[in-house]
Amino acid sequence: MNEQYTIDPGSNPLLAPSRHPRFDLIKPEHAEPAVEHLLTRATEDLCRLESSLTPTWDGLMYPLRKLHEPLDYAWSLVHHYMGVMNSLAWRDVQQKLQPKVVAFSLRAGQSEPIYEGMTDLRNGSAWAALSGPRQRVLESAIRGARLAGVGLDSAQREEFNSIQEELAKTSTSFSNNLLDATKAFKMLLTEQREIAGLPVSLLQSSAQAARAAGQDSATTDDGPWLITLEIPSFVPFMKYSECRDLREKLYRSFVTRASDGELDNGPLLERVLELRQRQSELLGFKTYAEVSLESKMAPGVDAVDELLETLRKAAISHGRNDLAEIQDLADKRPGRQESLMNWDVSFWAERLREERFLFNDEDLRPYFQFQNVLDGLFELTRRLFGIVVSPADGQVPVWHPDVRFFRVFDQDGSPLSSFYLDPYSRPETKRGGAWMDPAAPRERMADGKLEEPVAYLVCNQTVPVDEKPSLMTFNEVTTLFHEFGHSLQHMLTIVDEPDASGLHNVEWDAVELASQFMENWCYHRVTLKGLTSHVETGETIPDELFEKLASARVYRAGSDMLRQLLFGIIDMELHHRFKPGEGQSVANVKKRIAELASVMPLIPEDRFLCGFAHIFAGGYAAGYYSYKWAEVLSADAFAAFEEAGLDNSEATEKIGRQYRDTILALGGGTHPMEVFRAFRGRDPDPEALLRHTGLSEGREEND
16 A cells, blocks of 8 residues: 555544544544545455455445445545535545545446446345345445446446536535625625614624624624625515615525626536536436436426426415515505515515514514424424433534534433534535434444444524524524434434435435424424423413414415425426527526416526525435425325324324334335335325415416
């Protein structure tokens, strides 16, 4: 082995795999020597396996996973730091190493001896002796090798690999451009006129942001106040600001993020589509959507189109009515002469909500103290699934002082798993949104010892201000429940095979089932009251306010549904029917679909696709429909609890254990349709989703 790669693992934490990494020691400079060393070792191990494998589980699949593990561990931590502690140093080393990691991944995925060994195992007598999860892992590995280009000739493979490397670079550039463009926009408010209508919570956080940006004189009362394009700043400003000119400025900046100058993602997204289309053709598929759906639950593009169109028809008349209602309200205001524009929709929708339900988001926020919400969430999971979540702060290193650590136990006290929680927004170093990532899988070791799963749970909720606790918006509450649902499926798995435990090997369009299921409990009276404690009085949310919140659940449900369908239909259109370089532009596709699935026309300058990281820098390419596909599953799953009686503790506990033993336990070791049938006793039905969203009535068959 080359001398430069002979490294003492004790001196480099990325070379000392642990279920709880040494976040107190890891630095960007550790990445290059560690990954270079592990790439060399993995390549050598792969070559040895290719020359000596036997087509059995222990002779092929087990050593194949083991040779990948050290590299996967180190590279996953680089990816993690890129999301939660982004810096130029991490970017530089990630961009430098990524082509080499991609090249090794392709080398392993395109190994003909490995592929032949897997197919021999699949077709041989040893197949029948494999457990169900192992059979699923093997079938997925064979399919993955085909989609990685194992069957291509040398010239095709060289082109395929070049495309894959360029796609990886382009995805990283897209994500970095979006992060930089979001960070670059700052709207400093200095006059009282400019803050008219803004809630105290936003004034507090924006004054704190101004101080952090060097405006030392900033106070909540006197300003200045810094507004950004981060969601905790952007959303409340658009809902409450009475300064229409500033709403317009902020809106235009948001929908044109990363669309000009050095940060322009426009050329990148078009290049991504070209590369994906060519890669699909090399693999023998007509479109990238067909490639994507090879490994999904949906049986094909037609099934996806059918679901999206069913939901669009159910939502479109409701969406039109939503727009007409806020237009009517706006027109009644004295002195108003302007026509309703995109930057007015959130503002007037919030005014109508206040008028109709007599509350707004800010009325709810004082009830949702972060710690109380967390405690209520853990109490719900104890009640439903029989688990205990216990704080374990200080027991392991963390990457930022805000990060907390928890351990999860079964009701008999036996340990099940653990997780990290990084709750607050950090615009300078942390990407937006919320996510859950597996940190380590459940695994049964050769000596019989069980290694417990570990999860990362990351949110971007409102930060605590001064000495006051973080007061959450209701959306932040549902987001926390959503991500914890993902965590539960990872942490409560009973599958011992790492590549099929928890979220591993679960079809992408079924992954959101467990997360979206948890959101439903935020509208259950007992659960919601258990989350709340008014920051000043300590009182739980009043029944009257709960009733208003529950009634408001279906407020603008048509508009909300159409927004998600707009994204999903555009995604499928770009990856299935759009042909790069054949005349029609991406902008024209977006415009055409928006006319079909949006009741408010997009402004001509809108370039929201330049910020659509889900499909151009994430895992949702030709898969954004998955949110709605899985929402059908999750709504139907929750309906089982409704049918039993949500306030019937004995019944919900029984069904909760059944849900845990199927949806949360079986992971990727069983096909998701089989898992759903095991829980529900039948195939999923979209009616529960339409009922929950108030869209069961008024469906349009033709429009």
